[in-house]
Amino acid sequence: MKITAALSTIGILMAAGVSLPAEPSKVAVATPLEKDRPFDFNEEATARQQATLVALGKKQADLLLSNVTLLNVHLGIWEENQDIVVSGERIAWVGDHGTYPGTAKETVDLTGRWAVPGFGESHKHIESSHVTPEYEAPMVLSDGNTWTVEGSHEMSNVIGMDNHEFWLLAEEAGSPQKVFVGVGSATPPTAFEMGGGYYGYEEMKHFMEDDLRVLGLDEVMDWSSVWNPEMPGYRRLWEMMQATWESRGVVEGHGSGLVAPDAINAFAAAGLSSDHGVTLAEEGWEKLSRGVFLQLKPDALPKVIPYLIEQGLKDWSHTSVSTDDRDVAASLELGTMDYNVRMAIDSGAPIETAYAMASLYPARHWHVEHLVGSLAPGRYADVVVLSDPATVAIEEVYVNGVLAYDDGKYLLGIPEVTYPEWAYNTVNIGRELTADDFVIPAPEDGGDTATAALLEMFYFEEDFKTAELPIVDGAVQRDSEAGITKCALVDRYHGNAQVGKMFWRGVGPKTPNSAVACSISHDLHNVWSLGSSDEAMAKAVNAVAELGGGWALVREGEVVATVKYEVGGLMSQRSAEAVAAELEVLYEEADQMEWLGAPGLPKRMIFAYLTCTPWKWVLVAPYEGNEQGLVNVTTGATHPVVW
8 A cells, every 4th residue: 555655656746847866776685595594493394394205205204004994084984995104203195005106114014904093182180090101101002092181280289380391201201102281270279278389370371381282271170260250269260261362272171060051151151162071961962062072081971972963963073082080900901092982982973983082073172183183194193003993992003103002012111201309209298197186176165065067978069967976085076877987188288287177977987996098189189088096097197198199098007008109199100000009909908998888998089179169168178267177169168167
């Protein structure tokens, strides 16, 4: 527009006889030639430059996987007699058998077999496997899982600003599994507690800018703090969400318990893009219809998938299968992503769809489909070779162009990863605890009984229940015959030996002088304990502290089993088999005890301390102004545990 106006003005002046000044002399501008400008292409650009030439046959390929029936997840069809050509870690060329214009250093004949993309976890907590990433890799790669989006709000509450660095160290040391990071929104889980980290706007901005493998914000689950501006956690969560969007990242949700249409609409309106907490068929349909990406766990698949089919779902690309939490013992027994895909197929999902739900669809959701999720040029050469797609019968797994699993054996070594000191020694109670630390004093007004607040495992009600409990020597006692025992939550961050304690019903050891303790309690991960005596509870917690984190089981006054989680109090830097063996001993020893409510160790107690909605009244480790630690996390109200 400005150029046109200037030319018109010159024409008018010349027509009027106005002389114009001589054309100014041109000044030479030094513009360096492209070849003279220093520039270093990064690893991504270099890999793609190489793959481009390999695709054209101008450079030799490293590997050619020959004559396989390939699942094209972009089209949703099987393509027979296909060749996959690999350049370094990437796929360079895919096409009809025998038509590749170049040569390859190695050719592998896959005639009669099927190939699908490497599986990807759209939502998983590696911490819940209880092994560090380099030891997680052999276990899950053998099941076809070549990449994972780590939902990092477990370790984030332990190590704070070092969290994203932790999850990238194993891959940088040579571990073949690709780990992407979803930053832990629940850091801390609510405004009513504090652990090892605090994330707000500046912290989230730093994570997103620091490394491209940080993809977004992990499961925003404190729903009351999302919708209610009066909640003290409101600003922090929205700060993190804003910082994520400013960096074009993905904001994940956790809508467990949100089933009403208004709540689902509000959830989506808030920008929470996904939900891995769906349990009901109708709930899944309602959330899907409002644009919420479903991350379906195995227990939801038999309910949700048939309903989606019944409703006539045409486009499955907004669904995925995911593991979320599964320890090494269960993973070695059931499988990991292969189990999830098999469950999807058994639940009625079309076979092609089930594999896409484990590859392309989660990759698209996280905006990494240019790297993973399909057997297409430019993507990492992650290839799962099957003898039978219907049963997910895995024969071989290639990761980054290298054969990692073959004939029942994992072929790649485990790199030596040196984690910084801040990843260890994270259980800081402050001193050795005694039985006195677990005593619940009777109210000052005297009497033979006291009214006690009661909670139960996975208690969703608006208000806690109560019971009358006996008082002996100035302390409120358990009532094992009524199924009431003592529960404690011990602060492991501030070194002040602070213990929150109250009474729980229907869970815990009934065997006399026995207790269990663990350093995993979602999501702040203070040390919890359940016990039939205060002495046993103290012994169990002290044993966990001495381990640096893990499990301890006390039976009749003696420690009979431990599991060591020395990294963050959540994981162990050992093989999956070694950790699973310790867990099995723990379970076997627990089976010899009598328990309230159900036989055996209450494994799911590690999830029972969640301090976000849908929980209401919860036990938290003591903090200033709330000595007893019973808090309503939807309102901030506190209440004595006995009165």
